[in-house]
Amino acid sequence: xxxxxxxxxxxxxxxxxTVDVDEVTRQVAEFPxxxxxxNYKYMCSDPGQTMVxxxxxxxxxxxxxxxxxxxxxxxxxxxxxxxxxxxxxYRVEMANIxxxxxxxxxxxxxxxxxxxxxxxxxxxxxxxDHELEPIRVPVTRRALVIGGGVAGIQAALDIxxxxxxxxxxxxxxxxxxKMAGLSETFPTLDCSQCxxxxxMVEVGQHPKIKLYSYSEVEAVSGYVGNFNVTIRQKARxxxxxxxxxxxECWNVCPLKRNPSEFDYAMGMxxxxxxxxxxxxxxxxxxxxxxxxxxxxxxxxxxxxxxxAEAINFKDQDKLVEEKxxxxxxxxxxxxxxxxxxxxxxxxxxxGEYGYGKYKNVIDSLQFERLLSASGPTVGELKRPSDGAQPxxxxxxxxxGSRDNAKGLPYCSKIxxxxxxxHAMLYKHKVHxxxxxxxxxxxxxxxxxxxxxxxRAIEQDGAQYYxxxxxxxxxENGKLIVRGTDTLAGEPVTIEADMVVLANAMRPxxxxxxxxxxxxxxxxxxxxxxxxxxKLRPVETASAGVYICGACQAPKDIPESVAQASAAASxxxxxxxxxxxxxxxxxAKVNEDTCAACFTCTHACPYHAIEQAEVRTPRGVFIKxxxxxxxxxxxxxxTCVAVxxxxxxxxxxxxxxxIYSMVESLV
Amino acid sequence: MNLAYYPxxxxxGSSNDYEQSLRACLGALDVQxxxxxxxxxxxxxxxxxxxQKLAVALPARNLALAESKGFHEVLAPCPxxxxxxxxxxxxxxxxxxxxxxxxxxVELEVRGEAKVLNLxxxxxxxxxxxLKAAVKVPLSSLxxxxxxxxxxxxxxxxxxxxDFEQPRSMEKILETLGGKTVDWxxxxxxxxxxxxxxxxxxxxxxxxxxxxxxxxxxANCLVVACPMCHVNLDMKQPNIEQHYGVKHAMPIYYLxxxxxxxxxxxxxxxGVDRHFVPGVARSADLQVSTPDxxxxxxxxxxx
Numbered sequence: 001x002x003x004x005x006x007x008x009x010x011x012x013x014x015x016x017x018t019v020d021v022d023e024v025t026r027q028v029a030e031f032p033x034x035x036x037x038x039n040y041k042y043m044c045s046d047p048g049q050t051m052v053x054x055x056x057x058x059x060x061x062x063x064x065x066x067x068x069x070x071x072x073x074x075x076x077x078x079x080x081x082x083x084x085x086x087x088x089x090y091r092v093e094m095a096n097i098x099x100x101x102x103x104x105x106x107x108x109x110x111x112x113x114x115x116x117x118x119x120x121x122x123x124x125x126x127x128x129d130h131e132l133e134p135i136r137v138p139v140t141r142r143a144l145v146i147g148g149g150v151a152g153i154q155a156a157l158d159i160x161x162x163x164x165x166x167x168x169x170x171x172x173x174x175x176x177x178k179m180a181g182l183s184e185t186f187p188t189l190d191c192s193q194c195x196x197x198x199x200m201v202e203v204g205q206h207p208k209i210k211l212y213s214y215s216e217v218e219a220v221s222g223y224v225g226n227f228n229v230t231i232r233q234k235a236r237x238x239x240x241x242x243x244x245x246x247x248e249c250w251n252v253c254p255l256k257r258n259p260s261e262f263d264y265a266m267g268m269x270x271x272x273x274x275x276x277x278x279x280x281x282x283x284x285x286x287x288x289x290x291x292x293x294x295x296x297x298x299x300x301x302x303x304x305x306x307x308a309e310a311i312n313f314k315d316q317d318k319l320v321e322e323k324x325x326x327x328x329x330x331x332x333x334x335x336x337x338x339x340x341x342x343x344x345x346x347x348x349x350x351g352e353y354g355y356g357k358y359k360n361v362i363d364s365l366q367f368e369r370l371l372s373a374s375g376p377t378v379g380e381l382k383r384p385s386d387g388a389q390p391x392x393x394x395x396x397x398x399x400g401s402r403d404n405a406k407g408l409p410y411c412s413k414i415x416x417x418x419x420x421x422h423a424m425l426y427k428h429k430v431h432x433x434x435x436x437x438x439x440x441x442x443x444x445x446x447x448x449x450x451x452x453x454x455r456a457i458e459q460d461g462a463q464y465y466x467x468x469x470x471x472x473x474x475e476n477g478k479l480i481v482r483g484t485d486t487l488a489g490e491p492v493t494i495e496a497d498m499v500v501l502a503n504a505m506r507p508x509x510x511x512x513x514x515x516x517x518x519x520x521x522x523x524x525x526x527x528x529x530x531x532x533x534k535l536r537p538v539e540t541a542s543a544g545v546y547i548c549g550a551c552q553a554p555k556d557i558p559e560s561v562a563q564a565s566a567a568a569s570x571x572x573x574x575x576x577x578x579x580x581x582x583x584x585x586x587a588k589v590n591e592d593t594c595a596a597c598f599t600c601t602h603a604c605p606y607h608a609i610e611q612a613e614v615r616t617p618r619g620v621f622i623k624x625x626x627x628x629x630x631x632x633x634x635x636x637x638t639c640v641a642v643x644x645x646x647x648x649x650x651x652x653x654x655x656x657x658i659y660s661m662v663e664s665l666v
Numbered sequence: 667m668n669l670a671y672y673p674x675x676x677x678x679g680s681s682n683d684y685e686q687s688l689r690a691c692l693g694a695l696d697v698q699x700x701x702x703x704x705x706x707x708x709x710x711x712x713x714x715x716x717x718q719k720l721a722v723a724l725p726a727r728n729l730a731l732a733e734s735k736g737f738h739e740v741l742a743p744c745p746x747x748x749x750x751x752x753x754x755x756x757x758x759x760x761x762x763x764x765x766x767x768x769x770x771x772v773e774l775e776v777r778g779e780a781k782v783l784n785l786x787x788x789x790x791x792x793x794x795x796x797l798k799a800a801v802k803v804p805l806s807s808l809x810x811x812x813x814x815x816x817x818x819x820x821x822x823x824x825x826x827x828x829d830f831e832q833p834r835s836m837e838k839i840l841e842t843l844g845g846k847t848v849d850w851x852x853x854x855x856x857x858x859x860x861x862x863x864x865x866x867x868x869x870x871x872x873x874x875x876x877x878x879x880x881x882x883x884x885a886n887c888l889v890v891a892c893p894m895c896h897v898n899l900d901m902k903q904p905n906i907e908q909h910y911g912v913k914h915a916m917p918i919y920y921l922x923x924x925x926x927x928x929x930x931x932x933x934x935x936x937g938v939d940r941h942f943v944p945g946v947a948r949s950a951d952l953q954v955s956t957p958d959x960x961x962x963x964x965x966x967x968x969x
Contacts, residue, residue, distance in 0.1 A: 351832030405822070471831070473851035475882070480851070 002033035002127045005061040006119060007052055009043035009068035011098050016041075018102040020112040024067070027116050033127050035059045044074050049081040056085035063087075063126040067095040067119045088131035090584065090652055095122040117665065124664040128657045132584040135630045139225035140325035141575040142167065146217055146514065149177020150557055151549025151564040152330035153199050158568030159328075160208035164575055167322045168203065169231055171510075172261075173214045174279035176200050177332055181262060181276075183371035183379075185557055186421040187452035193374060197278045204280040210322075213240075213281055216510075218319060220517045223608075223631035224544030225325045225580045235315040237286035237294070238272070243310035245282040249302035250274065258290050260376070264366045266384065267376025272302050272311075276374060286311075326544045326571040327518060329528060330564060331511050333550035335363050336400040336408065336504040349406035350399065352471045353501060359385040360479055360498045361472060364418060367500045371425050381429045383498045385477075390433065390497030393426055394481045395419045396469050397439040400504035408504050408525060413554040415502035416443045420453040422500060423462035435462040436494055438469050438483050446556075465492055472499055505554040518545045519606055528552050538567040542606070543582075543634070546570050585652035586633035587640060589626045594647040596624040600639035608632035609639060667792065670737035670780070671699035672728055674708055674747035681744075681893035683937030688743055688785065688922035690936055694929050695792055695800060699741065702731045708742075708750040711860060723768050725754035729782075730774040739781045741788055743922075745817035745892045751782045753824050784818060785891050785921055786835045787827065794842045802930035804844025805952045810924070811848050811885035812836040813876065815895045816856045830854070836889060836921060843928040845952075850883035852876045857898040866905070873898045874906045877914045887917040887945070889924055896920060901942045917945040927952055 006028050010016035021039040029037040036059050040048050043066060055061060064087065066078045071094040079089035097115040105111040141164050145156040148170035156166045168175070179185075180200070182192035203209050212231050219230040238249075253270035260267045262275040269275075271291040272284050292298035293313050303311045338350035339357070355361045360383050362370075373379040383390045397415050400407035416439065423435035435456075442464075444450040456462045469483035478495040485492045507526040515522045519542040521529035528547045531539040538546045546567040549560040574580065589600070591614055601609045612627035626648070628639075639648040640655065649655055677685040692699060705728050707713075714721035729751060732740045742748035758765045758778030769776045789797060812833075819830040828835045831854060837847040855876060858869030877899065880888055890896050900918040907914055918941065926936040927949040938945045946952055 349829065349831065351829060471851075475851070475879075 002063055003035040003059060003061050004031075004033050004063045004065060004123055004126050005052070005055045005059060006031075006034055006037040006065045006067065006123065007043050007048075007055075008037065008039035008097075008119070009048070009066065010039065010041045011043075011068060011102075012041065015068070015098050015102040015115075018105060018108055018111045019097060019115045020108060023112055024097075024115050024119065028067075028119050028123070031120060031123050034123060035061060043068050044077055049077070052078065052081050053085040056082060056087050061087065063091045063093070063129055065093045065095060065119060065122045065126050067097045067115065067122070069098040070094075070096050070100075090132035091126065091129045093122040093126045093129065095119045120664050121661045124661045125657045128654065128660060129652070132652055135582040135584050135586070136579045137223070137225050137582065137631045139575060139578060139580050140227075140323050141165075141578075142322075142324045143571050143575075144169065144217075144227065144229055144322065144324040144327045145330060146327065147177065147330035147332055147508075147549070147551070148172075148175030148200075148203070148211075148213070149330060149332045149549060149560075150179040150196060150199075151332065151560040152177070152328070153196075153203055154561045154564035155328045155330060155548055155568045155571075156203055156209055157199065157206070158565050159571050160206050162568075162572050162575075164208065164572070166206075166209045167212065167229070167231075167324060168209055169212045169215050169217055171214070171216050172275065173236070173283075173285040174200075174275045174281070175203060175211070175213060176276075176278075176280065178365065179557060180278070181264075181365065181372065182368045183373070183375075184421065184425060186417045187446070187448040189421070189425075191373075193278060193372075197280075200278070200280040211281070212320075214285055217514060217517065220327075223629060224542075224574070224582075226631065227324050227327060227544070229322045229324060229327075231320050231322060233318045233320060235288065235317050236283075237288065237291075237311060237313055237315045238284050239310045239312060240281050240283040242308045243283045243306075244308050245274070245284075246308075248305040248307070249311065250284055252301045252305045254299065254301065255290055255292060258287060263369045263376050264363070266362075266366050266369045278374070286313075326574045327546065328564075328567045328571060329514065329518065329520065329540075329545065329547045329551055330549040330560075330567075331508045331514065331551040333505045333554065334508050335365055336506050338400055338501070338503055346406065347400070347408075353396070353399065353469070353499075354472045354474065354479075355501060358472070358474050358479060358499075359383075360390070360496075361501065362498070363501050363503050364415070364422065367422055371422070371429070379429075381426065388497070389430055391430065392434050392436070392494065392496045393498045393500060394469075394479070394494055394496040395422055395435060395437045395500045395502065397437065397502045398468070398504075399501040401502075402440060408506070410504075410525065410554070411443065412502075412505040413443070414505070414556045416441075417446070417449055417452065417556065419500075419502050420444075420456040420462070424456045424460045427460040427462070435460070436481075436496070437462055437464045438467055439464060440466070440468065446558075467492070505550060507551055511551055518542050520545055520547070538563055538570055541634070543632075544574060582630070583635070585650065586630055586635045587628045587637070587648055587650050589628055589639075590647040590649070591625040591627070593645055594625040595645045596626065597644060598626055599642045599644060600626050600648050603638050603642045605636065605638060606632050606634050608634070667697045668737075669697070669699065669739040669741055669783070669788075670732040670735065671701045672705055672708075672732070672740050672742045672747060672751070673701060674742065674744040675710075676744050676893035681896060683940045684743060684893050684896065684920050684922065687920055687926050687931075687936035687938070690931055691922050691926040691929055692788075694926075694931075695796070697788070697792065700735070700737070702728060702735075702740075705731060708744075708747040710746055710750065713750075719764075719768070719771075721750070722754045722757050722764065723771050725751045726758060726768045726776045726778060727772040727774060729755060729778055729780050730769075730772060730776040732780045733777050734774060737780060739783055741783050741785070743785045743891070744894075745784060745815065746894065748782050748784045749817050749820075749825055754778065755780075755782065756824055784825075784827065786818070786839065789839050789921075789925065790835065794838065797839070797925070798842050801843055801928045803928055803949045803953060805840070805924060805928050806844050807886075807952055808840065808843075808845035808924065809848055809884055809886045810840055810845055810889045810919075811850050811880035811883065811887070812840065812853060813857075813880070813888050813890050813895060813899070814854050815890065815892045816854065816859065818891060819854060836891065839921065840889065840924065843924065845924065845928075848880070848883045848885045850880055850885065852879045857895045859894050859898070862894075862898055862902065866902075869898050869902055870906050870909050873902060874910055877903070877906065877916050878912075881914065881916060885916070887919055889919050889921055891921045903943050915943065917941065917943050919945060 259265035467484035
């Protein structure tokens with residue numbers, strides 16, 4: 001016979017007001033297997049926990065049921081209390097008589113009866129609990145950071161500066177991400193490159209950071225503490241170890257008119273190029289799609305000029321393996337490329353803005369390059385069509401954001417702020433120019449943000465119109481912007497020299513495939529899913545995989561950096577011990593009865609069930625079986641539901657326990 | 667192909683030249699139109715500004731007439747009519763109670779399932795390949811500004827037709843016929859529509875902008891698929907010219923006019939000779955023969 005102790009909490013008045021705790025105690029004490037039942041005003045308080053511990057000792061209890069709040073709230077509390085008294089913590093059950101009972105029922109008699117029933121269930125479960133031990137897995141104290149933008153850089157430096165090795169993978173030839181291309185940053189107007197490039201150099205030179213630039217994650221296996229990552233190093237055609245970055249090659253390259261990716265086609269670059277002078281690594285890459293030597297064995301001038309003999313036209317992609325214990329995904333964003341062929345038909349609208357058709361209609365990242373001192377115009381504001389200084393510029397907020405009809409329903413969050421910045425910087429460069437801004441609402445929540453927008457309007461004279469633009473057309477070299485001013489209640493037509501579109505932020509290309517490799521969820525727009533929006537904002541459904549920056553949702557630099565440090569701290573927590581402890585409530589396969597159909601293997605959302613073999617100690621093959629990898633299993637129970645031979649079961653929540661709980665009610 | 671035909675008030679009245687040309691060219695393309703017996707007004711703008719149920723019941727009855735004769739498709743060449751029919755169809759599909767109540771009102775079982783086609787969609791369903799094969803006179807000197815107006819593509823959630831800001835379907839048809847089209851700025855702007863009765867100045871202003879922009883972008887004619895647009899741009903063109911002191915001389919063709927010309931019909935057979943702004947005198951004028959054929963395709967003809 002079990003010796004179960006039931007501890008009924010009043011939760012002050014939260015429970016006791018609606019549930020007659022004395023009556024519940026009296027009835028519960030009569031349940032078979034219950035050794036004692038007591039109630040107390042605050043069971044989670046120190047005297048309450050002491051009562052639990054004392055009773056475990058004095059009554060020699062083998063299981064404990066606490067009837068109080070949600071297990072999310074205090075299961076951990078009572079488990080450690082039981083542990084201190086020498087009871088296996090997995091023999092503690094909770095009955096939620098607060099959220100599930102007293103808070104939601106007005107009638108005291110009925111609530112009291114329900115509380116008794118809820119406790120009956122937990123007692124039945126407790127009768128069949130057995131001792132479990134936490135799972136321990138070894139940890140490789142080495143982190144992978146995917147993406148070398150400001151978020152990835154911050155996370156990598158935080159981890160590396162704590163003494164652990166970091167492997168950073170960046171898809172582009174240089175780290176720096178979007179921020180490296182920005183002019184100045186709101187709300188302080190710090191020069192973006194001045195604050196970022198020293199951090200990039202730090203990454204490049206850090207003894208604990210191994211940088212794979214121009215590389216992508218190819219495949220992943222393993223689990224928290226023990227990931228094996230295959231990285232594809234794309235053919236760069238330049239040996240970055242031999243190369244000295246002298247620049248002879250890109251100076252001699254005759255194919256100089258290729259749209260620069262870094263300048264968003266606002267400027268040109270040669271076929272062999274460094275994306276920008278401050279690149280890390282400051283080593284060139286050859287664009288195989290345009291290089292005459294690679295395409296048709298022509299030219300080859302760069303090879304002749306290179307004294308370091310670093311150029312190799314026969315270079316090929318290489319695959320390398322890295323072992324890491326934790327992963328930070330920081331893949332960032334792209335802008336909604338309106339008016340082009342889209343990945344989903346709904347987003348094919350916005351042709352009426354003439355983006356891609358009229359040269360002087362550009363997006364905000366292109367405008368950043370025109371403003372930037374390192375940009376194609378060396379910071380002078382010249383419009384793309386003829387290089388003239390634009391005297392009237394229209395800025396459009398919410399292009400594709402907050403638009404259920406043909407765009408994306410979410411707010412891209414940063415556009416209000418950078419548009420105010422754009423209007424301001426424009427005025428600083430073109431004193432006799434006029435900035436016009438069309439907006440839906442100005443969302444300037446943040447330290448110094450609202451003041452910044454007011455400055456753009458009041459000091460720098462930006463003309464703000466609350467309303468949207470219906471159409472942009474070109475007549476006589478002017479862009480005719482037709483919109484509405486909903487505050488004045490009248491249509492507005494502006495003849496502009498240039499239009500800047502604040503296109504919606506979307507997650508970077510390929511993030512969905514990457515998320516699938518790591519079993520990380522993503523929403524319908526491709527933003528990666530955190531495991532709890534408030535309390536676990538950088539964790540994911542995959543243990544040991546963390547997210548930060550704009551891959552999770554649109555966000556600005558300060559937020560990305562804060563989140564990156566948060567992700568780094570989670571990695572450091574993972575690395576704080578040589579072994580990881582995980583809750584043992586995971587699936588287990590009875591290998592004697594398993595028919596090796598592997599339905600569970602396919603059903604498992606975490607790829608935690610392997611196909612294994614049962615052999616005698618001498619190695620003679622007996623049978624095949626499914627086997628749960630305890631490092632990967634998250635205890636969701638899907639395998640239990642699908643197993644046709646009932647060989648899969650969930651530790652701490654067995655089918656037998658559930659059946660007996662149900663049986664006790666009927 | 668057999669389909670029900672809902673002319674609406676315009677095609678039997680002020681715009682019977684539109685009906686003439688579309689009957690001519692559809693006949694040549696093996697499309698048999700069966701005009702709905704006892705059709706009634708679609709409600710236009712008048713009904714929905716007075717009574718929501720009336721605005722559904724009027725077009726619903728027309729749909730029911732088509733359905734009662736076993737038609738699955740209705741051609742409504744006027745965009746106002748087709749929009750009203752589609753709006754009723756959508757509301758009936760979403761609201762079973764309304765469907766029952768409207769059936770009672772119009773004393774006909776309204777299912778609201780018949781598909782409603784505008785003229786462009788009809789040509790699309792005939793098939794551009796078939797259209798191309800039937801061309802006798804390629805429109806090689808045509809440099810048309812396709813004008814969709816406000817209703818053909820809007821409201822998008824009701825008509826669900828083409829890109830509602832940047833439509834291309836009419837251009838595709840003209841290009842199939844061997845014509846060229848211009849990229850211009852006023853394809854989906856308002857011509858002033860019914861304001862032509864209440865406030866002519868609005869129509870003059872708006873239509874003047876449309877004509878000016880089309881000309882500036884090199885168009886030698888405008889092609890429309892709406893009787894109201896035609897009234898404002900064609901019939902009112904002399905008033906516009908007088909008011910602004912300019913000479914637009916911009917022929918305004920119905921889409922069925924240019925299709926008919928390409929199929930070898932002469933302008934008289936299509937009602938083009940009854941337009942206010944003269945169009946081509948002979949269909950052959952639409953073919954490049956002289957260096958200034960572009961001009962010829964436009965204003966040449968009886969002055």
